[in-house]
Amino acid sequence: MSDAAIAIRDLHKAFGEQKVLNGVNLRVERGETVAVLGRSGGGKSVLLKLVIRLQRPDSGSVCIAGQEITKLNERQINEVRKKIGFLFQQAALYDSLTVEDNVAFPLKRHTKASGEQQKKRARELLAEVGMDRDVEKLPSEISGGMQKRVGLARALALDPEILLFDEPTAGLDPITAAEIGRLINDLKQKRHMSAIVVTHDVHGAKAYSDRMVLLHKGNIKAEGSFEELQSSKDEFVADFFGYGSRW
Amino acid sequence: MVYLAICVLATVISGTLASSRAQLHFTIPKRLFTSVFEWFGELGMFCSRLFRAALVPPYEFGELLRQCDEIGSKSLPLIALAGAATGVVLSLETRDSLVRFGAKAFLPAVIVFSVIKESGPIITGLIISGRVGAGIGAQLGSMKVTEQVDAMEASAIDPYKFLVATRVLACILMLPLLTLAADFCGIFMGWITNTLAEPVSLRLFLENGFKNALFSDFIPPTLKTTVFGFIIGIISCFQGMRTRGGTEGVGYAATSSVVLSSRFVVLADVVLVRLILTVWG
Numbered sequence: 001m002s003d004a005a006i007a008i009r010d011l012h013k014a015f016g017e018q019k020v021l022n023g024v025n026l027r028v029e030r031g032e033t034v035a036v037l038g039r040s041g042g043g044k045s046v047l048l049k050l051v052i053r054l055q056r057p058d059s060g061s062v063c064i065a066g067q068e069i070t071k072l073n074e075r076q077i078n079e080v081r082k083k084i085g086f087l088f089q090q091a092a093l094y095d096s097l098t099v100e101d102n103v104a105f106p107l108k109r110h111t112k113a114s115g116e117q118q119k120k121r122a123r124e125l126l127a128e129v130g131m132d133r134d135v136e137k138l139p140s141e142i143s144g145g146m147q148k149r150v151g152l153a154r155a156l157a158l159d160p161e162i163l164l165f166d167e168p169t170a171g172l173d174p175i176t177a178a179e180i181g182r183l184i185n186d187l188k189q190k191r192h193m194s195a196i197v198v199t200h201d202v203h204g205a206k207a208y209s210d211r212m213v214l215l216h217k218g219n220i221k222a223e224g225s226f227e228e229l230q231s232s233k234d235e236f237v238a239d240f241f242g243y244g245s246r247w
Numbered sequence: 248m249v250y251l252a253i254c255v256l257a258t259v260i261s262g263t264l265a266s267s268r269a270q271l272h273f274t275i276p277k278r279l280f281t282s283v284f285e286w287f288g289e290l291g292m293f294c295s296r297l298f299r300a301a302l303v304p305p306y307e308f309g310e311l312l313r314q315c316d317e318i319g320s321k322s323l324p325l326i327a328l329a330g331a332a333t334g335v336v337l338s339l340e341t342r343d344s345l346v347r348f349g350a351k352a353f354l355p356a357v358i359v360f361s362v363i364k365e366s367g368p369i370i371t372g373l374i375i376s377g378r379v380g381a382g383i384g385a386q387l388g389s390m391k392v393t394e395q396v397d398a399m400e401a402s403a404i405d406p407y408k409f410l411v412a413t414r415v416l417a418c419i420l421m422l423p424l425l426t427l428a429a430d431f432c433g434i435f436m437g438w439i440t441n442t443l444a445e446p447v448s449l450r451l452f453l454e455n456g457f458k459n460a461l462f463s464d465f466i467p468p469t470l471k472t473t474v475f476g477f478i479i480g481i482i483s484c485f486q487g488m489r490t491r492g493g494t495e496g497v498g499y500a501a502t503s504s505v506v507l508s509s510r511f512v513v514l515a516d517v518v519l520v521r522l523i524l525t526v527w528g
Contacts (some may be wrong), residue, residue, distance in 0.1 A: 082403045088396070
């Protein structure tokens with residue numbers, strides 16, 4: 001049981017009086033992509049931040065490849081973080097560094113590769129996400145979709161076993177959103193990584209996820225395939241997937 | 248009977264009003280008191296995390312050098328200008344007063360002692376609070392609100408080591424060097440101004456100025472600026488790293504970095520001058 005890529009047990013998180021997560025249980029197997037859906041402000045992004053311990057839970061446990069991470073010290077958690085790639089909602093690129101330097105940044109810090117090797121690797125990763133042309137540009141000089149691609153290349157820099165996506169298609173036009181979706185699918189086929197994708201995009205998630213879970217009022221309300229959830233007897237679940245799929 | 252009832256009612260109502268007014272009076276200072284304590288508590292935790300990050304290898308020498316350039320070299324023109332202006336003003340103002348009291352011969356010593364003991368260090372501290380404090384506060388604040396700090400942490404890079412420790416250390420290292428530059432420009436321009444009124448050689452000016460100066464007049468005031476550097480670095484980084492909200496939060500981080508670091512630099516100056524006088528006489 002313990003060798004799942006990610007195992008979350010009875011996770012609780014509150015900000016003051018506001019309970020955001022209320023006993024979440026979620027298991028992501030190795031090589032599996034799970035889409036987490038839910039209403040805005042429902043704690044989906046918080047869940048991702050707890051998985052990589054950018055925030056600490058009030059109670060409960062998070063195991064990454066069998067290792068409980070909630071009680072690790074800074075050095076130990078950084079070793080775990082090297083196994084995880086995180087694509088932020090707004091890409092969160094370092095705005096004073098060029099596209100290439102953004103991708104090379106984790107390589108500089110965590111590998112012994114020479115400057116030339118780091119550059120070469122960064123360009124390979126950028127080519128993988130279709131961003132090999134504008135490598136000398138600053139993040140402010142490229143579009144939102146391009147920033148997401150660069151963010152994804154940076155997330156892949158340390159060859160992670162797990163990828164976490166926070167709204168990878170939010171704020172993008174349908175064509176760019178579909179491209180990002182295809183990219184996630186390609187990565188899944190090529191690298192066999194485990195992933196959690198937090199999204200509102202029900203159709204996109206249907207294309208690249210193995211399983212969907214619906215987070216509602218701090219807990220997992222339903223999980224299964226798109227079709228299973230759409231035909232759920234629960235009115236909220238059926239509404240969410242029926243409504244979401246119409247868009 | 249009715250009169251008695253009205254009296255009792257009036258007393259109860261006025262008592263309630265008075266107590267709610269008193270409550271209101273106490274609520275504001277209580278909130279202020281709590282927030283000040285919270286701020287110092289958070290600052291203490293921030294410092295402990297910073298020290299842990301700074302002392303444990305690997306060290307970020309490349310970033311430290313970049314910050315030394317950013318804080319040191321790029322502040323040099325402004326510091327030189329401020330030091331020079333201080334020298335000119337001191338020379339002009341003091342000359343007039345000393346001539347009146349027939350003590351014109353002491354002018355070089357007055358300029359040298361004023362500049363190296365107080366004007367140079369405090370002017371450097373306040374100018375760096377403004378230039379560097381605002382820069383650090385805004386930069387880290389902007390990185391915080393755009394999740395760049397989180398992205399760094401998610402990439403297994405300790406932002407306290409990479410962003411905070413390097414900036415604080417660069418401030419500590421650069422402040423004494425910038426103070427030396429301010430001292431030099433102040434004394435040199437003091438001599439130029441003096442020479443324009445009454446020609447005197449630089450050598451004679453310096454000989455008269457430094458005749459009674461001891462190392463204890465020069466070293467402690469210059470080294471006290473390391474404390475200013477620590478204050479500027481730590482407060483600006485702290486304000487930047489606790490930024491919340493969007494552009495308004497970043498603006499607040501920049502402004503509060505300048506205001507708080509200037510305040511603490513002035514306070515530290517008072518304490519350190521007293522301490523220096525106690526230890527070195």
